[in-house]
Amino acid sequence: MAAPLTTLYFIRHGETEVNRRNCVQGRRINPPLNDRGRRQAECVGRRFQDIGVDWIVTSAAERAIETG
Numbered sequence: 001m002a003a004p005l006t007t008l009y010f011i012r013h014g015e016t017e018v019n020r021r022n023c024v025q026g027r028r029i030n031p032p033l034n035d036r037g038r039r040q041a042e043c044v045g046r047r048f049q050d051i052g053v054d055w056i057v058t059s060a061a062e063r064a065i066e067t068g
Contacts (some may be wrong), residue, residue: 009048012064014040033066041067
């Protein structure tokens with residue numbers, strides 16, 4: 001019997017004000033999502049609502065945690 005397949009999804013964090021200004025954030029700058037970024041995160045959440053996700057792994061950046 002074959003092992004079940006694992007599906008991985010990679011999702012980038014939602015928009016921040018720093019992103020909006022076309023600046024690279026890196027690890028030292030840790031801005032939260034802006035209004036558009038929160039809407040983007042909500043949209044992703046709705047898309048994955050019926051999929052059944054077992055694990056979410058995120059970086060420690062506020063924007064990534066807020067998206068995940």
